[in-house]
Structure formats: structure tokens, C-alpha cells
Amino acid sequence: MTSKQESLSSQIPDVAGNGLINRRALLGRGVLFAGAAVTGVGSSLTGAAADPLPVDPWSMGPGEKIPPYGVPAKYEKVVRTLTNPNGEPRTQQARTPHHLLNGTITPNGLHFVVARTGFPDIDPAKHRLVIHGLVKQPLVFDLEALARYPMVTRINFIECGGNSAQLFSKDPVQQNVQAIHGLLSCSEWTGVRLSTLLEEAGVDPKAKWLLAEGADGPSMNRSIPLAKALDDAMIALYQNGERINPAQGYPMRLLLPGYEGNMNVKWLHRIKLVEEPVMAINETLQYTYRVAGPKIWQFFYPQEVKSFITHPSPGLTLKGAGFYEISGLAYSGNGRVSKVMVSADGGKTWGEAALDAPVLSKALTRFRMPWRWDGQPVVLQSRAWDEAGNIQPTRAEMIAARGEPRAPMGHMNVITSWAIDSKGEAKHVFA
Amino acid sequence: MTSKQESLSSQIPDVAGNGLINRRALLGRGVLFAGAAVTGVGSSLTGAAADPLPVDPWSMGPGEKIPPYGVPAKYEKVVRTLTNPNGEPRTQQARTPHHLLNGTITPNGLHFVVARTGFPDIDPAKHRLVIHGLVKQPLVFDLEALARYPMVTRINFIECGGNSAQLFSKDPVQQNVQAIHGLLSCSEWTGVRLSTLLEEAGVDPKAKWLLAEGADGPSMNRSIPLAKALDDAMIALYQNGERINPAQGYPMRLLLPGYEGNMNVKWLHRIKLVEEPVMAINETLQYTYRVAGPKIWQFFYPQEVKSFITHPSPGLTLKGAGFYEISGLAYSGNGRVSKVMVSADGGKTWGEAALDAPVLSKALTRFRMPWRWDGQPVVLQSRAWDEAGNIQPTRAEMIAARGEPRAPMGHMNVITSWAIDSKGEAKHVFA
Numbered sequence: 001m002t003s004k005q006e007s008l009s010s011q012i013p014d015v016a017g018n019g020l021i022n023r024r025a026l027l028g029r030g031v032l033f034a035g036a037a038v039t040g041v042g043s044s045l046t047g048a049a050a051d052p053l054p055v056d057p058w059s060m061g062p063g064e065k066i067p068p069y070g071v072p073a074k075y076e077k078v079v080r081t082l083t084n085p086n087g088e089p090r091t092q093q094a095r096t097p098h099h100l101l102n103g104t105i106t107p108n109g110l111h112f113v114v115a116r117t118g119f120p121d122i123d124p125a126k127h128r129l130v131i132h133g134l135v136k137q138p139l140v141f142d143l144e145a146l147a148r149y150p151m152v153t154r155i156n157f158i159e160c161g162g163n164s165a166q167l168f169s170k171d172p173v174q175q176n177v178q179a180i181h182g183l184l185s186c187s188e189w190t191g192v193r194l195s196t197l198l199e200e201a202g203v204d205p206k207a208k209w210l211l212a213e214g215a216d217g218p219s220m221n222r223s224i225p226l227a228k229a230l231d232d233a234m235i236a237l238y239q240n241g242e243r244i245n246p247a248q249g250y251p252m253r254l255l256l257p258g259y260e261g262n263m264n265v266k267w268l269h270r271i272k273l274v275e276e277p278v279m280a281i282n283e284t285l286q287y288t289y290r291v292a293g294p295k296i297w298q299f300f301y302p303q304e305v306k307s308f309i310t311h312p313s314p315g316l317t318l319k320g321a322g323f324y325e326i327s328g329l330a331y332s333g334n335g336r337v338s339k340v341m342v343s344a345d346g347g348k349t350w351g352e353a354a355l356d357a358p359v360l361s362k363a364l365t366r367f368r369m370p371w372r373w374d375g376q377p378v379v380l381q382s383r384a385w386d387e388a389g390n391i392q393p394t395r396a397e398m399i400a401a402r403g404e405p406r407a408p409m410g411h412m413n414v415i416t417s418w419a420i421d422s423k424g425e426a427k428h429v430f431a
Numbered sequence: 432m433t434s435k436q437e438s439l440s441s442q443i444p445d446v447a448g449n450g451l452i453n454r455r456a457l458l459g460r461g462v463l464f465a466g467a468a469v470t471g472v473g474s475s476l477t478g479a480a481a482d483p484l485p486v487d488p489w490s491m492g493p494g495e496k497i498p499p500y501g502v503p504a505k506y507e508k509v510v511r512t513l514t515n516p517n518g519e520p521r522t523q524q525a526r527t528p529h530h531l532l533n534g535t536i537t538p539n540g541l542h543f544v545v546a547r548t549g550f551p552d553i554d555p556a557k558h559r560l561v562i563h564g565l566v567k568q569p570l571v572f573d574l575e576a577l578a579r580y581p582m583v584t585r586i587n588f589i590e591c592g593g594n595s596a597q598l599f600s601k602d603p604v605q606q607n608v609q610a611i612h613g614l615l616s617c618s619e620w621t622g623v624r625l626s627t628l629l630e631e632a633g634v635d636p637k638a639k640w641l642l643a644e645g646a647d648g649p650s651m652n653r654s655i656p657l658a659k660a661l662d663d664a665m666i667a668l669y670q671n672g673e674r675i676n677p678a679q680g681y682p683m684r685l686l687l688p689g690y691e692g693n694m695n696v697k698w699l700h701r702i703k704l705v706e707e708p709v710m711a712i713n714e715t716l717q718y719t720y721r722v723a724g725p726k727i728w729q730f731f732y733p734q735e736v737k738s739f740i741t742h743p744s745p746g747l748t749l750k751g752a753g754f755y756e757i758s759g760l761a762y763s764g765n766g767r768v769s770k771v772m773v774s775a776d777g778g779k780t781w782g783e784a785a786l787d788a789p790v791l792s793k794a795l796t797r798f799r800m801p802w803r804w805d806g807q808p809v810v811l812q813s814r815a816w817d818e819a820g821n822i823q824p825t826r827a828e829m830i831a832a833r834g835e836p837r838a839p840m841g842h843m844n845v846i847t848s849w850a851i852d853s854k855g856e857a858k859h860v861f862a
Contacts, residue, residue, distance in 0.1 A: 023581065036571050056557065059646045059700075063549030065518035066525045068510035069503075070540040070676045075555050078673060079499035087496035094497045102669040103584040103621040108538060109501040110673065118494030124506050126487065140467050147742075150454065150756050153534040153787040153797050190534040190797075215490045238533040240671065242509060242541065245501045269490075311578075325581050356584040358789045366584050366621075 012372075016351035018344035019372035020326075023354050080110055081178055087118050094247070095182025098310045098329065104356070104364040105155075106185035108240050113247045114160050114183065116218040120267055124251040127215065129235065133272035136202030143251055146237065149192040154234070154257065155363045157186040157331050159303045161260040161287050161410040168398070168409040172417075172428040176314040180416070180428070184329075186364035189255050190238035194271075195230045207273035211280070212254050215269035222263045223277035224256065228301070232257050235268065258333030258362040259301045260411075262287060289410050297411075302333030305392050306413035307340055307367065307384035318424030321375035326353075327368045332386035336360065339385040340367040346379035346417065346431040347394070353382070361387075373420070379431045380418045395430055443803075447782035449775035450803040451757075454785050511541055512609055523549050525678070526613025529741045529760065535787070535795040536586075537616035539671050544678045545591050545614065547649040551698055555682040558646065560666065564703035567633030574682055577668065580623040585665070585688065586794045588617040588762050590734045592691040592718050592841040599829070599840040603848075603859040607745040611847070611859070615760075617795035620686050621669035625702075626661045638704035642711070643685050646700035653694045654708035655687065659732070663688050666699065689764030689793040690732045691842075693718060720841050728842075733764030736823050737844035738771055738798065738815035749855030752806035757784075758799045763817035767791065770816040771798040777810035777848065777862040778825070784813070792818075804851070810862045811849045826861055 015022045072078065078101070080094035094113040096106055106112075113119075124143055132138040160183035166173045167180065203226070210229055214220040224233075234255040236244060244250050249266030256263050262282060277283065277299065288298045307330035312318055326344075330337045336359050341350040353367035367382065384392045393401070398414040417431040446453045503509065509532070511525035525544040527537055537543075544550075555574055563569040591614035597604045598611065634657070641660055645651040655664075665686040667675060675681050680697030687694050693713060708714065708730065719729045738761035743749055757775075761768045767790050772781040784798035798813065815823045824832070829845040848862040 036576065056553070056646060058551035058553050059648060059650065061648050062518075062520055063546065063551045063647060064677070065516070065549055066511075066513060066523045066544045066546060066678050068513060068516075068525070070511075070542065070544075070678055072500075072539075072673060073553075073555070073677045073681045076674050080497075080501075082497060082499060085496070085499075087493075089493055092497045094499070101672045102582065103619050103672045105536065105619040105671045107671050107673045108503075111501065113497045113501075115494065115497060118496055120489035120494045122487070122489050122504075124504070144750065145467065148753070148755050150799060150801050151533065151758065152799075188534050188536045215487060216494060217490060217492050219490065240536045240538050241532040241534045242503060242538045243507050246495070246504045247497050247501055250504045319575065322579070324579050327582065358791065360789065368581060368583075370581050 016343060016345070016349040018378045019374060020342060020344050020351040021370040021372060022351070023368070023370055078110070080112070081182065089117060091116050092118050093183065095178050096185045097178045098181060098184070099177040099313050099316055102327070104186055104329070104366050105240065106187060108187070108242065108245045108248070111185040111187065111239070111245065111248055112160065112183045114261065115247060115266070116216065116220065119246045120216045121246070122215060122251060122267060127251055127269075129252065129268060130270045131197055131201045132270065133210070133274055134204035134207035135273050136204065139197070139201045141197070143237075146192055146235065146252070149196055151190055151192055152234065153188060153190040155186065155188045155360050156255065156257040157184060157362065157364045158261050158264055159184040161262060161303070164412045165409055167412045167414050167416065168405045170405050172430050174314070174428055177308065177310050181308050183261070187239045188241065189234060189236045191234045191236040191252070191255065194233035194235055194254070197235065198229060203273060206275055209274050209277050211272045211274055211278050212265040212268060213270040213272070214265045215267040220262070220265055220282065221278070221280045222265060222282055223280060224263060226273070228256055228259065258303060260287065260303060263301065287410065300411065303331070304411055304413040305332035305334065305337070305384050305386040305390040306330070307382040307392060308416040309380055309382050309418060312380070312420065312426050313418055314426045314428060316426065318373060318420065320424065321373050324371050324373055325368055326371045326380060327366060328382050330365045330367050330382070330384040331363065332384070332388070332390065333362060334386050334388040334390060335362065336387045337365045337384055338387045341383045342367070342369040343381045344371060344378045347381055350383070375422060377422055378420050379429060380420060381415050381431065383415055447774060447776070447780040449809045450805060451773060451775050451782040452801040452803060453782070454799070454801055509541070511543070512613065518549050520548060522547050524614065526609050527616045528609045529612060529615070530608040530744050530747055533758070535617055535760070535797050536671065537618060539618070539673065539676045539679070542616040542618065542670070542676065542679055543591065543614045545692065546678060546697075547647065547651065550678045550681075551647045552677070553646060553682060553698060558682055558700075560683060560699060561701045562628055562632045563701065564641070564705055565635035565638035566704050567635065570628070570632045572628070574668075577623055577666065577683070580627055582621055582623055583665065584619060584621040586617065586619045586791050587686065587688040588615060588793065588795045589692050589695055590615040592693060592734070595843045596840055598843045598845050598847065599836045601836050603861050605745070605859055608739065608741050612739050614692070618670045619672065620665060620667040622665045622667040622683070622686065625664035625666055625685070628666065629660060634704060637706055640705050640708050642703040642705055642709050643696040643699060644701040644703070645696045646698040651693070651696055651713065652709070652711045653696060653713055654705075654711060655694060657704070659687055659690065689734060691718065691734060694732065718841065731842065734762075735842055735844040736763035736765065736768070736815050736817040736821040737761070738813040738823060739847040740811055740813050740849060743811070743851065743857050744849055745857045745859060747857065749804060749851065751855065752804050755802050755804055756799055757802045757811060758797060759813050761796045761798050761813070761815040762794065763815070763819070763821065764793060765817050765819040765821060766793065767818045768796045768815055769818045772814045773798070773800040774812045775802060775809045778812055781814070806853060808853055809851050810860060811851060812846050812862065814846055
């Protein structure tokens with residue numbers, strides 16, 4: 001920084017401890033963030049001699065061929081991490097690298113996956129969706145039939161019920177955002193409302209639940225309340241504009257906005273209307289959690305309000321004191337995010353972050369907070385509120401509600417804390 | 432249809448000629464769209480004998496490996512069409528297949544491209560952005576520096592000024608949506624506001640324009656009014672969450688929401704503040720159009736309000752009379768789409784389409800209209816309005832404004848008409 005810049009910078013009032021700044025306070029201040037002065041480049045850059053920048057080799061000839069289907073630049077190594085890269089006969093998980101992304105949409109190639117045995121290779125011309133059970137008229141649909149129905153497009157996140165389970169360990173695990181929070185993604189989904197199909201089949205008044213079954217080998221299945229099916233459930237056919245990816249349920253999946261990931265059944269094959277939940281293994285052994293004392297959580301659905309900081313975070317080392325943007329993701333399975341607060345002093349003081357528009361219900365929301373780091377150790381945290389009145393809990397509140405830490409624990413929406421040391425390195429801590 | 436369904440269907444009032452239906456009128460009617468009855472599947476499907484559907488081969492064993500970066504299913508052949516697939520030394524164009532997509536986001540691999548010689552192979556570690564000319568302090572930025580700035584995320588379309596030029600030919604060209612309207616796409620963009628960087632450099636009061644230059648071989652350049660740069664211009668670094676694709680300007684492009692595609696300079700390398708437009712070839716020979724009489728259009732920027740029907744459209748043949756959804760895309764470079772009307776009788780009567788939420792400024796908006804086709808020939812049209820008060824013109828209005836058809840003609844936002852014949856095939860017509 002020049003001394004003039006330092007002087008300007010010191011006039012900007014903080015909104016919370018350790019250098020959190022109100023975004024509006026920055027406007028019109030001419031603050032030097034990180035741009036370097038160019039020596040010798042003045043108002044005239046017409047002569048090559050006046051240009052201190054050499055002409056880059058890629059500017060000196062024709063370019064590369066445009067492919068029929070584009071892929072990221074060869075310099076980018078941004079991929080999902082895989083728990084079972086050789087596809088051995090057990091669950092495969094693939095995590096979204098949120099620390100290397102920005103915005104709120106997840107590209108289809110980087111959407112998280114949890115699949116019991118990988119993805120089935122489904123021929124879309126032969127795949128059928130059947131609606132049966134307590135209906136007036138059982139129905140079967142192929143893709144061509146579904147294409148004739150009224151559709152709807154909506155941006156929604158999906159999060160695995162087990163995402164961020166590491167936050168409830170006894171000591172803070174030293175992992176990055178992708179490892180801790182990577183079972184979460186957000187897409188624009190397009191498909192047919194489930195209510196439209198149920199209306200056509202005619203629901204028997206005795207039916208209160210439905211069983212959704214996938215066409216994968218393990219036949220993933222979950223009991224779903226009829227009320228949700230008639231509310232905002234969708235038979236999703238497109239993801240970010242194109243047919244959904246094979247690992248996302250091609251050629252169709254159930255979308256239950258805001259509900260635990262595994263209930264959004266992929267490779268959707270059958271929907272059976274029933275009177276009661278069927279007590280599938282995925283709601284008795286799996287996805288059921290013991291909480292404080294003898295209490296068991298079962299049949300809980302929405303992913304609770306949550307947020308975490310993606311920049312900075314472990315692996316993204318700060319390069320010296322000065323201005324940075326703290327940014328991250330916030331979301332709630334119960335509606336819109338109403339507020340995100342950020343702290344740089346481990347929760348002592350908080351400043352309200354800006355939210356990128358539009359803030360959509362049950363979708364990822366990007367929050368941003370300008371920050372002037374003085375080079376000293378700090379602890380960064382974010383905390384989210386939703387329009388339903390829910391508040392993301394502190395660790396102390398989580399322990400009070402669920403008892404002492406033990407694995408596995410789902411629906412873990414506690415505040416994440418990153419300690420930044422004087423070298424600019426981020427570590428996971430409990431604060 | 433069953434006779435009961437036919438009877439229900441005939442009770443639903445149309446909102447315009449040839450079977451356009453109000454979406455709300457459908458609710459609760461139990462209308463059979465296209466689902467087929469399943470014989471023998473009743474309330475009990477526990478025994479295999481009761482199931483008329485054989486178990487599909489992909490449900491009988493383990494699945495495929497989840498890859499680090501997912502790709503569309505092998506059954507999908509949805510790609511961009513290329514005008515110059517061998518990369519010969521002339522312009523390469525790649526068109527988005529909107530007739531095979533749904534929703535509003537374009538996947539990065541399918542975003543349209545117009546590139547004079549393909550894409551430059553830019554090493555992101557060596558690329559620089561320079562701001563110079565009429566500024567107090569010329570500045571240079573690398574990617575690491577830009578990463579420290581406050582960013583913003585926004586969903587915007589980009590459309591080539593030459594998109595849909597075929598609509599002004601003397602006779603209707605027989606092409607599909609991809610060929611006619613495919614130089615249009617929509618992404619979630621994330622980056623640094625240009626105004627933030629200009630504020631840091633300090634704009635000389637004499638500066639009224641800026642020259643944006645790309646690092647590609649032909650050094651794409653355009654003069655841009657300073658007012659736009661200070662309004663909503665962005666140095667875009669991310670597209671749908673990930674680093675922008677090589678053909679979209681990797682590692683950075685200029686985003687001028689709503690403005691003619693070529694002004695959104697890709698592979699952005701230098702921004703020079705100047706007093707007057709520099710009269711680059713791209714604003715004298717290219718992207719300047721003769722209109723009625725001796726008039727020339729030059730320095731016109733926003734893409735005007737426009738819409739077209741993607742489903743049905745040429746190549747997507749209807750399979751017999753019955754219910755369908757008419758859907759398409761609407762957008763305006765001047766703000767939000769306020770209304771889309773659809774006609775099934777060549778413009779005699781119109782019904783208002785439903786718009787998928789959220790309707791965003793300078794972004795693609797998906798419109799939808801339920802339709803009961805009686806199997807007779809019809810002409811489908813859509814017409815859009817924007818919040819700035821603009822109305823998409825008819826062909827007669829376009830000719831009155833611009834004179835008799837002749838090529839080339841940019842900014843062509845006239846109504847598109849698809850004639851559906853009794854076989855369900857769509858053809859491009861002027862109506």
C-alpha cells in the first residue's frame with residue numbers, strides 16, 4: 001500500500017472486530033486492494049516501446065478449435081474427491097470443491113454424489129416411471145410421455161444428511177471445505193410437478209405416504225409424506241439446462257426441495273402410494289440418529305439453516321496483510337436465508353454480510369464481507385438465519401441439544417470456525 | 432384418452448384460439464396428459480407376478496464408477512453445431528441447442544461461441560489485466576490480485592448481435608431453433624465489478640469511453656461507454672460456479688449485461704480509458720447495420736426484447752392430438768421480461784404464458800403455456816414485453832422500421848412463427 005492508501009484505509013470504520021468492513025463504507029474511497037501500479041504505462045500505450053508488458057505467445061497466432069461440447073481449461077484441476085475411486089462394491093462418494101468455486105450454481109460435472117454402488121447405466125428409451133398403490137388408476141410413463149406435461153424450473157440445493165458430520169467430532173478434524181462440506185450442491189432443476197402426476201392417477205384418500213424407489217441395483221427407497229409430494233416435489237428431468245447427469249439420476253430423479261439428500265431418489269422408477277411409512281432400511285438403520293439420552297431422530301426431513309466460509313479456508317493461504325473478501329455459502333431447507341453474520345474474532349463481535357441477489361428459497365445463497373486483515377491471528381466464523389425464524393447453532397448449543405460428540409451424527413449445521421495464523425494459513429478449530 | 436378424460440378435457444375453457452389453456456384451469460381436473468394405464472398393477476405390487484414390468488438389466492447388479500468430473504449420459508448426443516469444425520483460419524461459431532434443453536441456465540459446455548480464430552491457450556499464471564489511458568494510476572492485475580477484491584454473482588444472458596439474422600430473409604429459412612436462435616446462452620457469472628477497479632485506478636474526468644481489448648490473436652476490441660462500465664459491468668472469472676471455459680474467455684472476460692455479445696470482450700487483457708470511441712473495425716465494418724434509407728445503426732448496445740418457442744419447434748415432432756406444453760425463452764437487454772403472450776392461430780388471438788420464477792433482469796426467462804392440440808394445422812407464435820415498455824415487433828413492424836429484407840441484419844428480434852402440420856411437424860413460416 002502507498003502511504004496515501006494506508007491513510008484512506010485507516011479512515012474506513014469497521015463494523016466488527018479484527019477488520020470487518022461495511023461494503024458501503026468502501027464505495028468511493030479509492031482503496032487499493034491488490035492492483036499493482038504499472039510503471040511506464042501512461043495515457044499513451046500506442047507505441048510498443050511504451051508497453052512494459054511483453055506480447056504473450058497466445059496473442060501471436062490463431063487459436064484452438066472450438067469443441068462440440070466444451071470442457072474446463074487444461075490448467076484447471078478442479079475435480080470432485082472420491083472415497084472409492086475404483087468402484088469397489090460399497091458406497092461411492094464424490095464431494096464438491098466449494099473452496100475452488102464461486103457463485104451459487106454447481107456445474108453438473110462437480111455435483112456431489114452418494115451412491116451405494118455407483119450409477120446404473122440406464123437406457124432412457126426403456127426406462128419407465130410407475131405410479132401405483134393407493135391410486136384410482138395406476139400409471140406408467142416413459143420419457144416421451146413426460147415431455148408433454150407442464151413443467152417447472154427451480155433453483156434448489158441438495159445436501160446429504162451426513163454432510164459436515166466431522167463438525168461433531170471431539171476434536172476439530174484438519175480437513176478442507178471440500179472434505180467437510182462437499183456433500184452439498186445447487187442446480188437449476190426442470191421437470192414435472194409430482195402433484196400433476198398424482199392428480200392424474202387419482203390419490204385414494206387413505207394414502208398418506210408414498211414410497212419412492214430407484215432403478216439402481218440396491219433399489220434405493222424412502223418413505224415420503226404425501227403432503228410434501230403435493231407441495232413442491234418434482235420429477236426432475238433437466239439439471240442446469242441439460243438432461244441430468246448419470247450420477248444425478250439420469251434419466252430422472254425425485255426432487256424434494258430442502259429435504260435430506262437421500263430422499264431425492266435418483267434413477268426414479270416407482271412411486272407407490274401407501275398408508276404408512278414402509279420402514280425401509282434407509283429410515284431404520286440408515287439416516288436415523290440417536291440424540292441426547294434415549295431419543296432417536298427418525299423421519300426428519302429438511303436440512304436445517306447453515307452457512308460456512310469458503311474463502312478463505314484451509315488450503316487457500318492469504319498472501320500478507322491487507323484487503324480480502326470473506327465469502328461463503330448459506331442455505332436453509334425451510335425457506336430463504338434472511339441474514340448472515342460474520343465474525344473475525346471468534347464470535348465476540350459480528351458484522352452483517354451482503355447477500356448476492358436473488359436470495360431464493362431452499363437454494364444456496366452467496367454471502368460476502370470485505371475485510372482488512374492486519375496480519376495477526378484471527379478466527380473467522382459465519383452464522384445464518386432463515387425466514388422461518390431458525391438460527392444456525394453454536395457448538396455449545398448443539399452439544400446442549402444433542403449431547404456429547406460421538407459419530408455418526410447427521411444434520412450437522414453447527415457454526416464452522418477457521419483460525420487464520422500469522423502466515424495466512426487456515427485451520428479448522430472449535431471456537 | 433378415456434371417454435371420461437375426454438369429457439373432463441372438453442370442460443376446460445380455452446384462453447385463446449386453437450386450444451391454448453390457462454394453467455390454473457387445469458388444476459384439480461385430473462386431466463390425462465400422456466400417462467398410460469398400467470394393467471394389473473394394483474394396490475399390491477409385492478409379488479413379482481403382479482408386476483407387468485420386467486426388472487431392467489441395470490437394476491440387477493452394481494453400477495458404474497463415479498468420475499472425478501461428470502459428463503452427460505452416453506445416450507445424449509446434445510452438442511453445439513459448429514460452422515468451422517476443422518478450425519480453418521476464419522471465424523468459428525458454435526450454437527446452443529435450445530430445442531434439446533429446458534430451464535434457463537446453459538451448461539458451460541453448450542454455451543454459444545463466436546471466435547475469430549478459436550480460443551487462445553492462455554496460461555492463467557502469466558495472464559495480466561491492465562487498466563491504463565486516462566487514469567490517475569495505471570494498474571495491472573493478475574488472477575491472485577483479482578481474487579482479493581469484492582465480487583458479485585449475477586445470472587445474465589449473452590446474445591450475439593447477429594443471432595436470428597435469418598428471420599429477416601426474404602423467405603423463411605428452413606432451420607431449427609439451434610440454427611436460428613443458437614447464438615444465445617445464459618449463465619451465472621461471478622467476478623469483480625469493473626467500477627471497483629476503475630475507482631482504484633482513478634478515472635480522469637476527460638474519459639468518457641473505454642477500449643476493451645482481448646488477448647486473442649485478432650485482438651478483439653470494442654469501445655464502451657464509461658457509463659456502462661460504472662453501472663453493471665463485471666470482470667467475470669467464474670461461469671456457473673467454475674472458472675469460465677476456454678472458449679468463453681478463460682481466465683477472464685468482460686461482462687456487459689444485456690449488451691451485444693461481441694462487446695463482452697473475452698480473454699480480456701487491457702482496458703484503456705479514452706475520450707472518444709476508437710472506431711475499431713468491430714464498430715465500423717462489423718456490427719454496424721444499414722437500416723431504412725440512408726440510415727446506419729452504429730453504437731447500439733442492448734439486445735432488444737425477444738422471445739421464441741423452443742417446444743415444439745422444427746425437429747420435435749408432435750405424436751398425435753392431445754395435451755402438450757408450449758414453452759420457450761424470453762429476454763431483454765433492457766431489464767426484466769414483464770409479459771409473454773402465446774398464439775396458436777398465427778397471431779389472431781393470444782393467451783398469457785406463465786413465467787418460471789425468478790424473472791431476472793437481463794436473464795433468460797422460461798415461459799410455459801398448456802395446449803390441447805386437435806391435430807389440425809396451426810401456427811404457433813410468442814411475443815414478449817419488457818419492463819422498460821418495449822414490445823417484440825411483428826414482421827410487418829420490423830419491415831416498416833428497417834426497410835425490405837436484405838442480409839446481413841443484426842439485432843433481429845422479430846416474432847418467430849412455427850407452422851405445425853397435421854403430422855405434427857414444425858416448419859418455419861412468416862405469419
